[in-house]
Amino acid sequence: MIDIKKFLDLNALQKIQDQFSESTGLAAIAVDAEGNYITKPSNFSDFCMKYNRGSEEGLRRCRKCDEEGKGTYFCHAGLMDFSTDIIINGEKVGAILGGQVLPNEPEEEKFRSTAREIGVSEDAYVEALKKVPVRSEQMIRASAQMLGNIVNQLVNLEYIKTITQKRNDVLDLQISNIQRALSEVTEKTRDLQKVASMESILSINASIEAARAGEAGVGFAVVAREFGEISKNSGAVYQRIQELVKEIENSVRNLTEID
Incomplete structure (x- = not known):
């Protein structure tokens, strides 16, 4: 009522x-x-x-x-x-x-x-x-x-x-929550990118060691290549996450600028 x-x-x-x-x-x-x-x-x-x-x-x-x-x-x-x-x-x-x-x-x-x-x-x-x-x-x-x-x-x-006014208050609160969540996502994505870079370096090192081992390192070389592909794909995913985050940030910014 x-x-x-x-x-x-x-x-x-x-x-x-x-x-x-x-x-x-x-x-x-x-x-x-x-x-x-x-x-x-x-x-x-x-x-x-x-x-x-x-x-x-x-x-x-x-x-x-x-x-x-x-x-x-x-x-x-x-x-x-x-x-x-x-x-x-x-x-x-x-x-x-x-x-x-x-x-x-x-x-x-x-x-x-x-x-x-x-x-x-x-x-x-x-x-x-x-x-x-x-x-x-x-x-x-x-x-x-x-x-x-x-x-x-x-x-x-x-x-x-x-x-x-109540709807505007709720909207302001939700926008604030989104911005805080986006900030955290961006931070975590940077951490993941660092991991992807380390994976890439480890893959290169593994390939070098496999080459030195000759035939004995063939299996190791296969694993190193796969590791490198995973690293490459992970980097692309992280890049896409960053792009999406920016798109969301732009949308939120547009909402806050509405009179």
Whole structure:
């Protein structure tokens, strides 16, 4: 599961959320994939938080709306709320929630009835209702969609930046390991070339001694020739290894020079 808190700049998200609420009058808050708040509430109203969620029956109704509400919808109290998922690669990593606004001027008696149902003071309920912003339904839906788009773009951009940096860190580490291994291969190849040179010298010496021994050294001469061929072939192999090492070094160098 992608943990949004591990890569997202929550201060930047909070700033966007606060500016949104200030400019539209809509409340807003962000949660992670498990429903935990990751920002502070913006423009939350006493009508919702103190009176609806502050009573046992009101809280039950609000939670039911939270669970069932999708997109932009009407809550049990007649306000409009919204819920927009935050998606990365098809996975829900959080959501942006909010609303708490009226789509038109309220009918006082209807809200007094709701106050009686949830067990709060009618007068206090209606007084808090008067402070709830009134926005057109079209404006509410458009604003909610706009905030959802902005937050999703921000989250996905931050996620891509984080993944890219991690990949670059891994690439740098692997390049370093390759360079270290190439250095060791080069060193060992030099040692092998020295051995090949010694083999060649030993082969020449063996041929000279075989010639001195005449017929008695014929078998020894055959072995010396074979020894010389092995030495010659080994030298060619070591030379090819060096060429390959240089090719790999060039490739690694090209990788490190990519912006």
